[in-house]
Amino acid sequence: MKKSSILFSTTLSLLLFVGCGGGSSTPTQKKVTVAQALLGPLSGAKFKITTLDGKRVIAEGITTEGSKTDVNSAGLIQIPQDVKDALTKDLYIVEVTGGKDIDSDDDNVWDANPIDNRGSLHLVTSGTVLQKGSYKINILTEIVFESIKDRFETDTKMQLHKLIAQKANTLLKSADNDGDVNGDGKIDGWDLIAWSPAKDKSKLKVDYNSDLKPIVDFIHDKQDISNFIDNLF
Ligand SMILES: [Ca+2]
């Protein structure tokens, strides 16, 4: 091979490699759902999954825009299969910002005029929860995240799980009074991530319209929700 064609071929390989976007995933690798972001479902929002200290980004991308008819097809957080497989029992932060809320009236029908979301939602949970692929990042996970984020550096994983369960018991009715979203007989973090605004408002101990809807509106407008959080707990 001539020198010039060797050079060309090397440059081409480099370009192809760069074209893959780096990282461990190949362009052909299938993406799988790890959670759904919703106030109403947040279509086309930016998402980022990081370690609990925020220092390492595990995955980032855009939530699914969805089918324009099925609200459950929008707001899905999808990551490459190998990235999902590499998640551990450690705690991770999922952050979702922007996008369009395609069902802001929570009636499970795609809104004629989806509203812009400017703020962010968060979820702190273990990698094994994300691997199950069927849970939600919602207004409850955001409220709990905001109320415990100052403890991430000081508390153990066990203490944080306990704290999340305590907050869940403040937000949801007791298990024997219809608050048990996932039906396992107790109220804890699992109920927060199973909770859907379209079907589970009756399970709240707090009042959705007076306590939570104003927070949803503030997030849509990217305003500071800390005063609301202080009043809730
Ligand atoms: Ca709707």
Ligand SMILES: [Ca+2]
């Ligand atoms: Ca439960």
